[in-house]
Amino acid sequence: MNIWRRRLQYTIEARELTTPRSAFDGHTIVEASNENDAITQYVRQRDAELVSITTPPNSTESIATVKKEETILLVRVYAA
Numbered sequence: 001m002n003i004w005r006r007r008l009q010y011t012i013e014a015r016e017l018t019t020p021r022s023a024f025d026g027h028t029i030v031e032a033s034n035e036n037d038a039i040t041q042y043v044r045q046r047d048a049e050l051v052s053i054t055t056p057p058n059s060t061e062s063i064a065t066v067k068k069e070e071t072i073l074l075v076r077v078y079a080a
Helices: 035-045
Strands: 008-016 024-032 049-054 061-068 071-079
Touching: 008 035, 024 035, 035 049, 035 061, 035 071
Parallel strands: none
Antiparallel strands: 008 024, 008 071, 049 061, 061 071
8 A cells, every 4th residue: 555645844943052152053944744754854964863852732843952962952843
């Protein structure tokens, strides 16, 4: 059986939490079937580690914490 998954574009915004000035990583657009797949792609592309991810109830975005070496990022993922 062939199941088609609809792929959407997701915007990913990242802010560094480990510096006094919250550095902004800019917007990244990825195509994925859901928010979890989008953040997984982002983490893989940056050779980083996913620390946590949550989707608040009645929300259109997910929030994740990502670690790369000594840098911690707060990441927002939402449909573009």
